[in-house]
Structures are given as C-alpha cells and as structure tokens.
Amino acid sequence: MTAMTKVLEKRNFRFDGDAYITTARGLEVLGSPLLNKGTAFTREERESLGLAGLLPPAVQSLSDRVRRAYEQYHEQPSNLLKNVFLTALQDNDEVLFYRLLAEHLREMLPIIYDPTVGEAIRRYSHEYRRPRGVFLSVDEPDRVETALAELGLDADDVDLLVATDAEQILGIGDWGVGGMEIAVGKLAVYTAAAGIDPARTIPVALDVGTDNEELLRDPDYVGNQHPRVRGKRYDDFIEAYVTAASKLFGKALLHWEDFGPSNGRRILERYRDRVCTFNDDMQGTGAIVVAAALNATRVAGTRMRDQRILIFGAGTAGVGIADQLRDAMVRDGLDRVAATRRIWCVDKQGLLIHDMKGLRDFQVPYARAAGEITAWSRNRGIGLRDAVAHVQPTILVGTSTVRQAFTEEIISDIARHVERPIIFPLSNPTERIEAMPDQLIAWTDGRGLIATGIPVQPVTYKGVTHTIGQANNALLYPGLGLGAVVAGAARISDGMLEAAAEAVAGLVDLGPPGASLLPQVENLRTVSAAVATAVAERAVEEGIARNSLDDPARRVESAMWQPEYRPVRVE
Ligand SMILES: NC(=O)c1ccc[n+]([C@@H]2O[C@H](COP(=O)([O-])OP(=O)(O)OC[C@H]3O[C@@H](n4cnc5c(N)ncnc54)[C@H](O)[C@@H]3O)[C@@H](O)[C@H]2O)c1
Ligand SMILES: O=C(O)C[C@H](O)C(=O)O
Numbered sequence: 001m002t003a004m005t006k007v008l009e010k011r012n013f014r015f016d017g018d019a020y021i022t023t024a025r026g027l028e029v030l031g032s033p034l035l036n037k038g039t040a041f042t043r044e045e046r047e048s049l050g051l052a053g054l055l056p057p058a059v060q061s062l063s064d065r066v067r068r069a070y071e072q073y074h075e076q077p078s079n080l081l082k083n084v085f086l087t088a089l090q091d092n093d094e095v096l097f098y099r100l101l102a103e104h105l106r107e108m109l110p111i112i113y114d115p116t117v118g119e120a121i122r123r124y125s126h127e128y129r130r131p132r133g134v135f136l137s138v139d140e141p142d143r144v145e146t147a148l149a150e151l152g153l154d155a156d157d158v159d160l161l162v163a164t165d166a167e168q169i170l171g172i173g174d175w176g177v178g179g180m181e182i183a184v185g186k187l188a189v190y191t192a193a194a195g196i197d198p199a200r201t202i203p204v205a206l207d208v209g210t211d212n213e214e215l216l217r218d219p220d221y222v223g224n225q226h227p228r229v230r231g232k233r234y235d236d237f238i239e240a241y242v243t244a245a246s247k248l249f250g251k252a253l254l255h256w257e258d259f260g261p262s263n264g265r266r267i268l269e270r271y272r273d274r275v276c277t278f279n280d281d282m283q284g285t286g287a288i289v290v291a292a293a294l295n296a297t298r299v300a301g302t303r304m305r306d307q308r309i310l311i312f313g314a315g316t317a318g319v320g321i322a323d324q325l326r327d328a329m330v331r332d333g334l335d336r337v338a339a340t341r342r343i344w345c346v347d348k349q350g351l352l353i354h355d356m357k358g359l360r361d362f363q364v365p366y367a368r369a370a371g372e373i374t375a376w377s378r379n380r381g382i383g384l385r386d387a388v389a390h391v392q393p394t395i396l397v398g399t400s401t402v403r404q405a406f407t408e409e410i411i412s413d414i415a416r417h418v419e420r421p422i423i424f425p426l427s428n429p430t431e432r433i434e435a436m437p438d439q440l441i442a443w444t445d446g447r448g449l450i451a452t453g454i455p456v457q458p459v460t461y462k463g464v465t466h467t468i469g470q471a472n473n474a475l476l477y478p479g480l481g482l483g484a485v486v487a488g489a490a491r492i493s494d495g496m497l498e499a500a501a502e503a504v505a506g507l508v509d510l511g512p513p514g515a516s517l518l519p520q521v522e523n524l525r526t527v528s529a530a531v532a533t534a535v536a537e538r539a540v541e542e543g544i545a546r547n548s549l550d551d552p553a554r555r556v557e558s559a560m561w562q563p564e565y566r567p568v569r570v571e
C-alpha cells in the first residue's frame with residue numbers, strides 16, 4: 001500500500017445508531033478519542049478489542065472518570081494550564097471531555113472558550129502537543145481537496161466545518177495558525193451547547209501567513225512563516241476551500257470565524273447564496289445583540305423603532321450588529337432609510353462621515369452626510385465623547401477592542417439624557433472590554449441595561465443585584481447551526497437569524513429587577529434547542545429546507561448528541 005492510499009483510508013469506525021463498530025484493535029482503539037473509554041471498557045470489549053493487557057484491571061463508570069478528571073483539572077495551577085489539560089482530555093476521550101464540560105459548564109466555558117482561549121491562541125506554537133483539525137496552506141492550493149479528504153470521511157459524515165484565517169482573532173488581532181484554537185473552541189461550544197456530534201465536525205485553519213511580527217520571528221512558530229497573502233491568491237485559496245468542502249461534504253454548513261473585516265464580508269457576500277454558510281462575527285453577533293436589545297427595550301418600555309444607536313468600532317462585528325439592528329427597526333415599522341439614519345458609527349477616525357478619507361465600503365451605508373454635522377465642532381474628527389453628546393444614544397455598543405473607552409464622563413452624559421441607557425461593551429477578551437459592568441451600573445446610578453461579551457459576575461448596586469447577560473454569539477450560533485443541519489438548509493437566510501434572535505429573547509423572564517437580558521449560559525442546551533427549532537421552522541417556511549420536518553422540536557431534540565459511552569464492537 002502506498003503512503004497516499006494509506007492516509008486516504010476510511011475512518012476506522014462507524015456508528016450504527018447504537019454502537020461504534022470498528023476495525024481498530026489494541027493501542028489504536030485507545031488512541032482514538034471518539035472510541036476510547038479507558039478504564040470504562042467492559043471486560044468483553046477489552047477481550048474483543050485486544051485491550052485486556054493494556055488497561056489496569058478496574059472497570060469504572062463514566063461518572064468515576066468524570067470525578068477523577070475534575071480533581072485533576074483543579075490541580076492545574078493556571079487558566080492556561082486548565083485549558084491545556086482539557087485539550088489533552090479531548091484528544092484522549094471525547095465523551096469524558098464533553099460530560100465533564102456539561103457538568104461544569106459555567107466554570108469551564110471561560111477556559112475552553114472566551115477569555116482563556118485568547119491566551120491559548122497566543123501560546124499555540126509553544127503549548128503545541130498534537131494536531132486537531134485540518135491545516136490548509138495558501139502555498140499549496142492544489143492540495144486543499146486532498147487535505148480535507150485525508151480525514152477519511154464520506155459526504156454524509158460531516159455536518160459542519162468551522163474555518164478561520166485568524167486575521168482578527170477576538171480583539172487580539174492576527175495570530176496565524178494559532179487561530180486553529182478558535183475553530184476548535186467554537187466547535188466544542190457547538191457540541192456542549194447544541195449537541196452537534198463532535199465526530200461530524202471539522203475545524204479548519206486557513207493558513208495564509210501572518211503579519212504578526214512576533215510570530216514571524218518566533219523559531220517555534222508552527223504556521224507559514226511569511227506575510228499574509230492577499231488579493232487574487234487569497235481569493236483563489238478561499239474558492240479552493242469552498243469548492244472542495246462542498247464537493248466532499250455537500251450538505252455541511254460552512255462557518256467563518258475571526259476574519260479581518262473586508263475579507264470576512266467579501267467572503268460572505270460571495271458565498272451566501274451559493275452554499276449553506278454564515279459569518280459568526282457579523283451575523284451570530286448581530287443576532288445575539290438584537291436579542292439583547294429587544295429585551296432591553298422591553299424593560300425600558302420603549303420601541304425598537306425609536307432607538308438612537310451608536311456603534312463604537314465599525315468593523316466586522318460593529319457593522320454586522322448595525323445591519324441587524326437596522327433590520328429589527330424595519331420590522332418595527334420604519335423604512336430602511338429611516339432605520340439606517342438612526343445608527344451612528346464611530347471608528348478610529350471618529351464619527352463616520354461621507355467625505356472622510358479611508359471609509360471602508362461596508363461602512364458607507366452608515367456614514368453621515370457632512371451637511372448634517374456642520375454645527376458640530378470637527379477639528380480632527382468627532383470622537384466618541386462628542387458623538388455621544390450630539391446623538392444622545394439610547395443604545396451604545398462597543399466593538400472597538402479599546403479597553404476603558406467608555407469613560408465615566410461619556411456614560412454619565414448618556415445617563416443624563418436617557419432614562420434606561422442600553423450599554424453593550426462587547427469586546428473580547430477581558431483586556432479589551434470598553435468598560436466593566438460594575439462601572440456602568442454605578443455611572444448610570446443603577447439605570448443602565450448592560451450586556452457584555454465576556455462572562456462577568458453579577459453586580460449589586462443600592463440593594464439590587466444586576467445579572468449581566470453574556471451577549472456572546474455562543475448563545476446563538478450553536479442553535480443556528482443545529483437548526484440548519486436538522487432542516488438540511490440550503491443556505492442561512494436573514495429570516496433564520498431573526499427567528500434565532502427572537503427565540504433567544506423569548507426565553508428570558510424580565511420581571512425581577514436587575515434580571516439578565518439574556519438567558520444564562522448554564523441553560524445553553526435549552527437555549528440552543530429553542531433556537532434550533534425556530535431556525536428549522538423558518539427554513540421550512542422560506543422553502544430552503546431540504547429535509548421535510550413534521551415535528552421540528554422533536555427532531556431537534558433527537559438530533560442532539562449526548563456525552564455518554566456507547567458500546568464498541570468489532571467489525
Ligand atoms: N460578543 C461577541 O459575541 C463578539 C462577537 C464578535 C466580535 N466581538 C469583539 O468585538 C471586537 C471587534 O471584533 P471585530 O471582529 O469586529 O474586529 P474588527 O477589527 O473587524 O473591528 C474593530 C473595529 O474597531 C475599530 N477601532 C480600533 N481602535 C479604535 C479606536 N481607538 N476608536 C474607534 N474605533 C477603533 C477598528 O478600526 C475596527 O473597525 C473584538 O474585541 C471581538 O472580540 C465580540
Ligand atoms: O469568540 C468569542 O468569544 C466571540 C466572538 O466570536 C469574538 O470574536 O469575540
């Protein structure tokens with residue numbers, strides 16, 4: 001057998017609905033994280049799979065293994081090492097990893113996902129132990145299809161691919177091949193939150209080089225050590241990826257994560273009508289912010305159509321949020337032009353104005369006419385403070401990556417004009433957040449309606465405990481993905497995003513003072529089930545579902561993979 005035909009062999013197991021059937025024996029079984037149960041293999045399985053001498057005698061249960069793993073987790077001295085420990089656990093025994101995560105979701109989500117994942121991405125080449133996912137290189141566009149085929153998966157074996165080119169990871173910029181960790185982390189959340197079967201997912205690093213000087217100089221860097229490729233070669237590479245993924249896994253959803261603003265938007269526009277695809281930072285974020293804004297306006301007793309919205313940081317997420325808030329105002333009765341005019345964007349060069357230099361194409365719809373602001377002082381652009389003073393926003397969104405940009409002066413100014421200011425500092429990770437909730441609550445004298453991108457503790461102020469919702473796309477994209485998979489959606493429509501946002505918003509009890517605007521992360525499974533059902537129903541209504549669904553809620557429930565050990569039998 002040649003080396004090539006060997007790597008293209010089919011995966012060494014299949015699932016028959018009840019048990020894994022495998023051709024693997026001995027160490028190969030223990031080295032396969034989807035099959036491995038370690039000390040939980042039964043005596044019969046040990047005998048038939050050639051494991052009898054490879055394991056200590058005790059036969060333990062999944063809960064025994066979870067208990068031990070939890071103790072080991074607590075022995076890790078830092079969040080980064082906890083992340084490394086969990087990664088190793090996932091690479092050893094996926095069921096154990098997901099059960100442990102499910103039982104300690106609130107505690108462990110910030111370790112496998114935001115904010116610790118940011119540190120894991122920075123340290124990727126140094127903490128590197130073993131690969132996970134598929135690494136595609138811009139220098140070898142002809143190998144894209146072969147590389148994806150090397151997993152040995154058939155067309156019906158894959159539901160979902162999460163790909164990143166890592167140009168704008170969270171708010172920490174360009175981290176080259178280390179971006180693989182965000183694809184892996186997003187997929188872990190898909191499984192923990194929505195029960196997407198981990199065996200049916202593929203994380204993909206689209207390695208186009210990096211402009212990060214630190215990585216270019218680092219002898220340990222494991223990615224392509226050259227500057228980012230742009231222009232036609234970049235586009236051809238993305239095209240090769242979409243073509244190969246669609247050819248090999250025709251029904252799979254293609255999720256894009258943490259691209260730079262212009263590439264992210266261009267890619268989405270190019271492929272959104274061609275394949276089932278979405279950009280999480282633009283669309284997932286936009287939809288979760290709509291959910292939080294719908295609930296905030298309910299608490300404030302105001303209408304969506306009456307909001308004045310100021311977006312600070314008009315990049316991928318900021319403009320994605322603007323688009324969906326605009327659509328939400330249109331649904332509340334405004335025409336598109338009037339809705340757009342209720343949104344102001346401030347970026348590095350200040351308030352976006354038509355005649356300014358360096359305006360990016362996707363920012364143009366939100367740029368203000370120069371005539372509109374003639375009365376405003378304009379020496380060196382209109383910064384956030386002046387824009388706030390003139391606009392008096394009812395909703396302030398931060399997607400700028402600028403820590404502490406929302407100052408006491410700015411927030412107090414808003415609080416003087418607006419009864420219940422809605423303030424969402426969404427930049428991740430923690431070191432990038434525009435203001436912490438305890439500050440925002442104090443500066444608005446408890447009237448602010450707050451949601452953040454990172455997980456934060458509740459804030460007690462003058463006797464009221466404010467629970468802070470996590471306006472992170474993690475509350476939305478897993479259900480969106482599951483709904484699309486269950487429906488066999490041919491594409492992801494704006495209607496499906498709207499349905500997802502409304503489903504999330506509808507799950508919250510807004511009655512108690514200080515109530516969170518969004519569901520709590522420990523309820524991720526319930527949230528994702530509701531989102532998936534609403535999304536699948538909408539896909540059917542819009543005629544883009546390829547599967548027929550008589551009872552979408554039941555189909556969603558039964559599609560959810562559960563972290564439990566299944567029998568392993570020999571082929
Ligand atoms: N909560 C969520 O679910 C969520 C989702 C996506 C992104 N984010 C966060 O939002 C932030 C932005 O992400 P992105 O993907 O949109 O990045 P991006 O690079 O596309 O956008 C950031 C924007 O902020 C602008 N900016 C930078 N410095 C500024 C300054 N001093 N003043 C005004 N504007 C400034 C940049 O010019 C850019 O337009 C990140 O921290 C990311 O983690 C959060
Ligand atoms: O990854 C996250 O925590 C949310 C978002 O996709 C981001 O880029 O910040």
Ligand SMILES: [Mg+2]
Pocket residue numbers: 170257258280281
């Ligand atoms: Mg992101």
